[in-house]
Amino acid sequence: MDIDCLPFKNTGYFSELICDYLDQKEELQSFYNRFPTLENFKGQIEEKGNNFPDENREILYNSLQNQYANTKTSKKTQEHIKQLKEPITFTIVTGHQLNLFTGPLYFLYKIVSTINLTTQLKKKYPKFNFVPIYWMATEDHDFDEINYFNFKGKKLQWNREASGAVGQLKTDGLQDVFDAFSNAMGSTKNAETLKRLFKSAYLEHETLTEATRFLANELFGETGLVIVDGDDRHLKRLMIPYAKQDIFEQISFQKVSESVENLASVSDAYGIQVNPREINYFYLIDGIRERIIASGDTFTLADSEKSWTKNELLKEIDDFPERFSPNVIARPLYQEVILPNLCYIGGGGELAYWLELKTMFETMKVPFPVLLLRNSVLAITKKQHGKLDKMNIPVADLFLKQHSFINKKIRNISNIDIDFSPQKQVLEEHFKALYEVAERTDASFLGAVKAQEIKQKKGLDNLEKRLLKAQKRKLKDHVVRMTEIQNELFPGQSLQERNLNFSELYLELGEDLIPSLIKALKPLELEFTIIKTA
Structure with a gap:
C-alpha cells in the first residue's frame, strides 16, 4: 500500500x-x-x-x-x-x-x-x-x-x-x-x-x-x-444546570450570536454554519422531538399544544431530564x-x-x-492506479474541476501549443507603446486604445478556446478515458468518501481494510x- x-x-x-x-x-x-x-x-x-x-x-x-x-x-x-x-x-x-x-x-x-x-x-x-x-x-x-x-x-x-x-x-x-x-x-x-x-x-x-x-x-x-x-x-x-441556563437565560443564543457576528467580521467568505436559537433544546417523548419555544411567560412546543409555565418547565427538567434533547x-x-x-x-x-x-x-x-x-482519504485501487499511470495523470490533477482537468491534460498531450500567453504578452507590449503615444498626444484617445486591447485579447482567447475544442475532438478517446477514471474516483464530481460506502472497499480488501487504514492515517499531519x- x-x-x-x-x-x-x-x-x-x-x-x-x-x-x-x-x-x-x-x-x-x-x-x-x-x-x-x-x-x-x-x-x-x-x-x-x-x-x-x-x-x-x-x-x-x-x-x-x-x-x-x-x-x-x-x-x-x-x-x-x-x-x-x-x-x-x-x-x-x-x-x-x-x-x-x-x-x-x-x-x-x-x-x-x-x-x-x-x-x-x-x-x-x-x-x-x-x-x-x-x-x-x-x-x-x-x-x-x-x-x-x-x-x-x-x-x-x-x-x-x-x-x-x-x-x-x-x-x-x-x-x-x-x-x-x-x-x-x-x-x-x-x-x-x-x-x-x-x-x-x-x-x-x-x-x-x-x-x-x-x-x-x-x-x-x-x-x-x-x-x-x-x-x-x-x-x-x-x-440539567446547562439546559436551564440555555432555556431560561438564553446564554447559548447570546454568546453564539456574538461569535457568528465576529466570525463574519473576519471574512465575508466564512458564512454561517449554524444559527443559534433562543432555546437550543427539543422536547423528546413518545416518538416526537419538538422544539421548545418561549412564548411570553409560557413555554410551548413548535408543533404541539403542550405548554408549561416557567416553574412547571423547571420541574419537568428536574424530574425528566431524558425528555430534553440538545x-x-x-x-x-x-x-x-x-x-x-x-x-x-x-x-x-x-x-x-x-x-x-x-x-x-x-x-x-x-x-x-x-x-x-x-x-x-482518496482510495485508489491497483487497477485504477494502472489506468492513471498509463495515461500519465498525476493524482493531484484528479482534484481539479472536470473542465479544468480535461483542458490541462489536452494542453499537455497536444502536439500543438494551445497556450497563447506569449502572444498576449507581445500584444501587451505593443499596446504599452500605444498608451504612451496617446498620453503625449490626446488623453481622450486612451479609451479607444483600451477598448482595442480588450477586443484583441478577447479574440486571442476565442482562438485559444476554438483550438482547444478542436484538439478535444481529435483526442476524444483520451478525454473519454480520463473522465471515466475521474468519475470513478470522484462520483458525482464530489469526494469519494462522501459517496461510497465502506462495503465497496471491503469487497476488495476484506478484513485488511481497517488495519490498513489504522496504519495509513496520521491525524495530526493535517x-x-x-x-x-x-
Whole structure:
C-alpha cells in the first residue's frame, strides 16, 4: 500500500474557514482553545483534569455498563470503560449520525482518526490513559439524511414513515434493503462477510441504536473503541444546570450570536454554519422531538399544544431530564460535560460550527476541546492506479474541476501549443507603446486604445478556446478515458468518501481494510491522504 498526501487547501474541496484554521490564521485564534499539536495536549490535559468531577466519571462508567449490557465487548473496550473511572483517563471523541450501514465512507476515517490520536497521545504522555469514543447521534430526527447508503452507483434506501429520534426507530422493514444489497454483491468470501454483518446488525437488533452499536463494535471493538449513547437519563442529569441556563437565560443564543457576528467580521467568505436559537433544546417523548419555544411567560412546543409555565418547565427538567434533547448548538456542550474529553474530531462542516461555540463554553465554565479536522482519504485501487499511470495523470490533477482537468491534460498531450500567453504578452507590449503615444498626444484617445486591447485579447482567447475544442475532438478517446477514471474516483464530481460506502472497499480488501487504514492515517499531519491499495 502506497501512501501520498496533499495539503487540504490544494484539493479545492475545503472551505476558506477551514483552510484558514489549518493555517492558524491570527484572526481566528480567539475562536478556538488550543491548536491540535502533540505539545498542546499537555495544557489541555491539565485544564480538563482540573475541571472534570470524579462523580461524573462514576455516572459515565455506570451508564456505559448499562449501555453495553447486551453487547459482546472486547477485552480492550472493557478495559477502557473501567479506565474512565480513573482521574488519569481522558477521551478523544468523534460523532456521527446513525447512517444505514455506516453511510458514507468517511464514517471509518472519523473513527480511525480518533483511535490513532489516542495511540499517539499514549506514546507522548504515557502516565495518562486515552480512550477513543464514538458518539452516536441517536437523538437526531432527520430520517431522510440517514436512511440510505450508496453501493456501486445505486442508492439502497430504507423506505418507511419515521418521526422523533432516529435511534428509537424499530428496524422493521430492513429485510428488503438486505435482499437488494445481497443481490448486488455477489458471493465472494468478502461479500458473504458483509451480508452476515448487515444481517446481524439490522435484522437481529430491535432498534437503530442497538443495530449501530453492534455494527460499530464489530468493526472497531478490537481497537478498544467505546460507543456512547447520549440519550440516557443518568447522563442527562449532568446536563440539567446547562439546559436551564440555555432555556431560561438564553446564554447559548447570546454568546453564539456574538461569535457568528465576529466570525463574519473576519471574512465575508466564512458564512454561517449554524444559527443559534433562543432555546437550543427539543422536547423528546413518545416518538416526537419538538422544539421548545418561549412564548411570553409560557413555554410551548413548535408543533404541539403542550405548554408549561416557567416553574412547571423547571420541574419537568428536574424530574425528566431524558425528555430534553440538545440541538446542534447544545449537544457539543453536553458531550463535554459528561466526558473527560480533550479533543473533538470532525469534518469541515462540524469544525465550522464548533468555532462558533467557544465563548458559550467559557461563559458556562466548561473547558473547550481541541478541534481536529478528521483524516480525509482518496482510495485508489491497483487497477485504477494502472489506468492513471498509463495515461500519465498525476493524482493531484484528479482534484481539479472536470473542465479544468480535461483542458490541462489536452494542453499537455497536444502536439500543438494551445497556450497563447506569449502572444498576449507581445500584444501587451505593443499596446504599452500605444498608451504612451496617446498620453503625449490626446488623453481622450486612451479609451479607444483600451477598448482595442480588450477586443484583441478577447479574440486571442476565442482562438485559444476554438483550438482547444478542436484538439478535444481529435483526442476524444483520451478525454473519454480520463473522465471515466475521474468519475470513478470522484462520483458525482464530489469526494469519494462522501459517496461510497465502506462495503465497496471491503469487497476488495476484506478484513485488511481497517488495519490498513489504522496504519495509513496520521491525524495530526493535517493533510489529505491518498492511498493506493495493493
